[in-house]
Amino acid sequence: MKxxxxxxxxxxxxxxxxxxxxxxxxxxxxxxxxxMLLFGFALSNEVKESNIAxxxxxxxxxxxxxxxxxxxSKYFHVAERLTNTNEIDRLFRQGRIRLAIIIHSxxxxxxxxxxxxxxxxIADGSDPNTASIATSYxxxxxxxxxxxxxxxxxxxxxxxxxxxxxxxxxxxSAFNFVxxxxxxxxxxxxAMMTSVSIVREKEQGSMELxxxxxxxxxxxxxxxxxxxxxxxxxxxxxxxxxxVFVLNVPIQGSVFLLLMSSLLFISTTLSLGLFxxxxxxxxxxxxxISLIGLLxxxxxxxxxxxxxxxxxxxxxxxxxxxxTRWYYAIVRAIMIKGLGLSSxxxxxxxxxxxxxxxxxLAIKKFKPRLQ
Amino acid sequence: MRPSAFYIMRTILEKEFRQIFRNPTILRMIIVMPxxxxxxxxxxxxxxxxxxxxxxxxxxxxxxxxxxxxxIDASKYFIVRTxxxxxxxxxxxxEQNVSDLILTIPNHFEQQLIRENxxxxxxxxxGVNGTKAGLGSAYLSMxxxxxxxxxxxxxxxxxxxxxxPQVEIYSSLWYNPFVRYPLFMVPGxxxxxxxxxxxxxxxxxxxxxxxxxxxxxLNVTPMKKYQFILGKLIPFWILGLLTxxxxxxxxxxxYHIVSIGSLWTIYLFSAVYLxxxxxxxxxxxxxxxxxxxxxxxxxxxxxxxxxMGGLYTPLESMPHWAQILADGNPVSxxxxxxxxxxxxxxxxxxxxxxxxxxxxxxxxxxxxxxxxYRKRMG
Amino acid sequence: MQExxxxxxxxxxxxxxxxxxxxxxxxxxxxxxxxxxGANGAGKTTAMRILCGLLExxxxxxxxxxxxxxxxxxxxxxxxxxxxxxxSLYEDLxxxxxxxxxxxxxxxxxxxxxxKSSYLVAQLGLGNITNELVGSLPLGWKQKLAFSVAIQxxxxxxxxxxxxxxxxxxxxxxxxxxxxxxxxxxxxVFVTTHYMDEAEYCHRVSIMVDGRIEALDSPRxxxxxxxxxxxxxxxxxxxxxxxxxxE
Numbered sequence: 001m002k003x004x005x006x007x008x009x010x011x012x013x014x015x016x017x018x019x020x021x022x023x024x025x026x027x028x029x030x031x032x033x034x035x036m037l038l039f040g041f042a043l044s045n046e047v048k049e050s051n052i053a054x055x056x057x058x059x060x061x062x063x064x065x066x067x068x069x070x071x072x073s074k075y076f077h078v079a080e081r082l083t084n085t086n087e088i089d090r091l092f093r094q095g096r097i098r099l100a101i102i103i104h105s106x107x108x109x110x111x112x113x114x115x116x117x118x119x120x121x122i123a124d125g126s127d128p129n130t131a132s133i134a135t136s137y138x139x140x141x142x143x144x145x146x147x148x149x150x151x152x153x154x155x156x157x158x159x160x161x162x163x164x165x166x167x168x169x170x171x172x173s174a175f176n177f178v179x180x181x182x183x184x185x186x187x188x189x190x191a192m193m194t195s196v197s198i199v200r201e202k203e204q205g206s207m208e209l210x211x212x213x214x215x216x217x218x219x220x221x222x223x224x225x226x227x228x229x230x231x232x233x234x235x236x237x238x239x240x241x242x243x244v245f246v247l248n249v250p251i252q253g254s255v256f257l258l259l260m261s262s263l264l265f266i267s268t269t270l271s272l273g274l275f276x277x278x279x280x281x282x283x284x285x286x287x288x289i290s291l292i293g294l295l296x297x298x299x300x301x302x303x304x305x306x307x308x309x310x311x312x313x314x315x316x317x318x319x320x321x322x323x324t325r326w327y328y329a330i331v332r333a334i335m336i337k338g339l340g341l342s343s344x345x346x347x348x349x350x351x352x353x354x355x356x357x358x359x360x361l362a363i364k365k366f367k368p369r370l371q
Numbered sequence: 372m373r374p375s376a377f378y379i380m381r382t383i384l385e386k387e388f389r390q391i392f393r394n395p396t397i398l399r400m401i402i403v404m405p406x407x408x409x410x411x412x413x414x415x416x417x418x419x420x421x422x423x424x425x426x427x428x429x430x431x432x433x434x435x436x437x438x439x440x441x442x443i444d445a446s447k448y449f450i451v452r453t454x455x456x457x458x459x460x461x462x463x464x465x466e467q468n469v470s471d472l473i474l475t476i477p478n479h480f481e482q483q484l485i486r487e488n489x490x491x492x493x494x495x496x497x498g499v500n501g502t503k504a505g506l507g508s509a510y511l512s513m514x515x516x517x518x519x520x521x522x523x524x525x526x527x528x529x530x531x532x533x534x535x536p537q538v539e540i541y542s543s544l545w546y547n548p549f550v551r552y553p554l555f556m557v558p559g560x561x562x563x564x565x566x567x568x569x570x571x572x573x574x575x576x577x578x579x580x581x582x583x584x585x586x587x588x589l590n591v592t593p594m595k596k597y598q599f600i601l602g603k604l605i606p607f608w609i610l611g612l613l614t615x616x617x618x619x620x621x622x623x624x625x626y627h628i629v630s631i632g633s634l635w636t637i638y639l640f641s642a643v644y645l646x647x648x649x650x651x652x653x654x655x656x657x658x659x660x661x662x663x664x665x666x667x668x669x670x671x672x673x674x675x676x677x678x679m680g681g682l683y684t685p686l687e688s689m690p691h692w693a694q695i696l697a698d699g700n701p702v703s704x705x706x707x708x709x710x711x712x713x714x715x716x717x718x719x720x721x722x723x724x725x726x727x728x729x730x731x732x733x734x735x736x737x738x739x740x741x742x743x744y745r746k747r748m749g
Numbered sequence: 750m751q752e753x754x755x756x757x758x759x760x761x762x763x764x765x766x767x768x769x770x771x772x773x774x775x776x777x778x779x780x781x782x783x784x785x786x787g788a789n790g791a792g793k794t795t796a797m798r799i800l801c802g803l804l805e806x807x808x809x810x811x812x813x814x815x816x817x818x819x820x821x822x823x824x825x826x827x828x829x830x831x832x833x834x835x836x837s838l839y840e841d842l843x844x845x846x847x848x849x850x851x852x853x854x855x856x857x858x859x860x861x862x863x864x865k866s867s868y869l870v871a872q873l874g875l876g877n878i879t880n881e882l883v884g885s886l887p888l889g890w891k892q893k894l895a896f897s898v899a900i901q902x903x904x905x906x907x908x909x910x911x912x913x914x915x916x917x918x919x920x921x922x923x924x925x926x927x928x929x930x931x932x933x934x935x936x937x938v939f940v941t942t943h944y945m946d947e948a949e950y951c952h953r954v955s956i957m958v959d960g961r962i963e964a965l966d967s968p969r970x971x972x973x974x975x976x977x978x979x980x981x982x983x984x985x986x987x988x989x990x991x992x993x994x995x996e
Contacts (some may be wrong), residue, residue, distance in 0.1 A: 042693040062690040125547025165498035374856025382853030588837035
């Protein structure tokens with residue numbers, strides 16, 4: 001009974017510490033909100049009003065109609081109309097256009113008499129993704145045009161393809177980044193904040209005092225982590241709230257399961273933070289290790305920004321030991337596919353194992369300080 | 372004994388550089404960071420869609436369906452994971468993240484096509500990864516179209532001059548014909564690195580001085596505020612240029628990236644950009660009390676500016692209000708400019724508008740920072 | 750008439766509604782060791798920071814080292830020294846590097862600095878610590894070093910803000926020996942402290958209560974005035990009158 005209330009005092013003191021640093025608190029809470037809002041409202045891979053140049057070497061009725069179509073489309077904006085190809089390189093270099101379309105001479109003629117009109121699309125390769133998306137949109141417009149030309153004539157033996165998007169019929173990118181933001185924030189909060197908080201205590205010399213007190217050192221160290229556990233959990237709730245009510249990204253599976261697995265991941269990050277704090281004496285170093293050594297690879301290997309299956313084999317192997325990869329998979333499975341414990345137990349087990357592993361290491365490192 | 376400004380600056384710079392080179396953390400950051408990020412991220416950042424897992428539900432078992440299967444199998448885009456008896460089982464694959472696409476060939480597919488002149492195939496894509504789903508189904512459609520054409524040609528003798536007007540599309544990619552993603556990512560990462568040196572590291576340094584109390588001591592001396600500020604900015608300006616150099620070297624050694632455009636142009640833009648980034652760092656340092664806050668604040672700012680700067684998603688896809696913000700964001704100019712110079716060979720003449728914008732932003736940021744510094748840290 | 754190194758007239762500092770320093774006026778003479786006492790929150794730190802140029806006054810005037818605080822602040826800075834409780838030396842620089850840096854800020858030429866630093870280190874009597882990182886020195890040594898650095902440019906007056914905090918009594922005593930020696934050579938020392946026994950070492954002492962100077966005289970005369978045996982008692986008598994609570 002006595003010991004219980006003593007740890008409570010510790011935890012309470014840690015809480016006050018955390019709450020006193022208003023600015024840090026603000027940025028910790030504002031970070032996920034900012035990212036969610038940005039991802040939700042500002043960022044996308046869509047192509048909109050993309051600047052293109054049209055080199056019309058034909059200049060007949062057909063081509064004028066065609067160019068009009070490009071302009072009408074919301075995807076493109078005809079920024080330059082040229083008659084020769086000399087300027088294309090300059091326009092690309094100046095960043096004024098993303099695509100150049102060359103309509104070869106006698107386009108209408110060829111189309112009507114030879115049934116073949118030629119169009120060349122040149123894309124700016126410095127951004128390959130957008131280039132390919134823009135090119136495919138442009139090709140779609142051209143195909144539409146072609147279908148209109150066909151009019152009633154239908155090609156015999158046509159195979160129609162019906163495409164359906166599962167889970168995410170409108171292909172909202174929100175489904176991808178919400179788990180990503182959660183992963184990032186929890187890693188930041190859990191690992192960096194906890195380790196910095198402990199190391200700061202070490203720097204000021206009061207850590208020795210705490211460890212020498214009659215309280216179990218494990219409790220001392222854990223009491224430092226608890227405020228951040230609660231903060232992290234609060235952040236999860238906020239993120240999910242924004243996702244569901246502001247961005248209209250529903251949670252398909254069990255909210256309870258999602259929250260529980262988030263707690264599990266939070267403990268993993270906390271154990272990582274404890275481990276970091278056990279190996280360094282300076283705040284700066286703790287921050288450096290957390291940011292560069294932990295957060296960055298965590299992001300890269302999680303599968304959030306870059307698809308894991310496209311990575312070189314060795315990186316795929318490394319991603320297996322990165323906790324964010326497993327959490328990201330769990331969140332996606334629950335939030336988007338609505339899957340249950342039966343599908344994610346493996347990942348949960350791995351996370352639990354990692355937590356245990358880092359905790360043990362951290363405690364081992366803290367123990368000798370008693371002697 | 373009136374000290375000359377030059378003498379004071381020299382004294383200050385000597386001290387700053389000594390401290391920086393004695394600090395192992397900073398050195399590690401300057402060297403490890405670029406190497407780590409430049410090597411790691413472009414390796415990982417391969418967005419090319421390949422090895423798409425497709426599960427096929429063949430309920431027709433006809434020669435056509437087998438032909439189609441064959442065709443898909445032969446494609447470099449797809450790995451035919453399994454054949455499943457029905458949609459339910461195929462869906463399971465998708466749930467397990469084993470499959471990205473499901474192609475359902477319905478019963479009597481071949482019969483219908485031959486007798487009724489048309490038939491339907493169903494494609495279901497795992498919409499969780501929008502890009503993969505979109506591109507994957509597009510590729511599949513392409514293959515099916517091709518397959519369609521082959522069937523048509525085998526069944527119908529079409530005249531050489533087809534009765535059907537067709538538009539032939541030839542597309543090519545300039546500057547990056549082999550679609551090397553590192554070429555795309557490396558300039559962006561370089562921009563991020565330089566931003567970190569300017570905004571994060573410089574502000575940490577200044578705040579550290581605040582934390583240990585030497586700032587007060589300095590305020591009592593004849594040292595002027597502008598001298599203090601310059602003493603903090605100049606070393607990190609140089610370090611930033613060093614980082615760019617390291618980054619370019621790493622990019623060359625690891626990815627064989629050679630800048631098409633002039634290196635001088637790169638350095639010129641970097642120099643101007645660094646002023647802007649350092650201005651942010653200075654401004655930041657006036658708003659926080661300790662290093663932890665500085666780290667969190669600069670992380671926040673960097674995330675915002677970098678995300679809004681077109682590192683990950685294109686600027687033109689942003690809504691109008693966001694684009695206006697991006698116009699004031701130095702990072703967006705820098706990323707664009709770096710990509711343009713390195714990949715397309717743009718010159719200063721091509722990019723003078725961006726240079727103009729960057730200079731203005733740098734001046735504004737630094738003025739704000741200095742004003743705030745005077746107000747708060749006097 | 751002795752030369753005045755500090756002349757303060759109705760100096761006031763307000764933070765919003767709160768008056769930290771309330772129209773104080775006093776003079777400090779050359780060569781004095783002037784103790785500036787008061788409870789926490791009494792305003793002594795604020796007053797001192799104003800005199801150093803770290804803070805601007807709300808009203809009133811002051812002349813430090815013969816120059817006007819408001820209009821000739823640059824000249825003031827060149828002729829004063831300062832040492833704070835944190836000692837404010839760079840822990841990651843060596844003793845010599847610290848000396849050269851702070852000396853350089855006052856415009857002392859490099860050659861002269863090099864000579865001075867060896868002299869200074871020798872004077873400290875701590876051995877050859879020229880190339881030791883300050884961070885590796887014990888607290889007492891840092892303290893002495895900080896003082897030497899603060900006066901190396903031969904200011905007219907040096908401000909010491911609680912310079913002996915956290916240091917053992919023997920080191921404190923040695924520190925005060927340094928102060929005496931400097932004072933005997935003509936340096937004026939303005940020191941704040943909350944150690945009442947140190948108040949006894951000063952030539953004159955002023956005690957601030959609630960932003961005002963409630964007592965200003967030599968320790969001996971103050972003890973007579975308040976019929977107290979020690980400065981501690983004098984202080985307590987005044988403190989009891991204080992309306993403000995200590996922080």
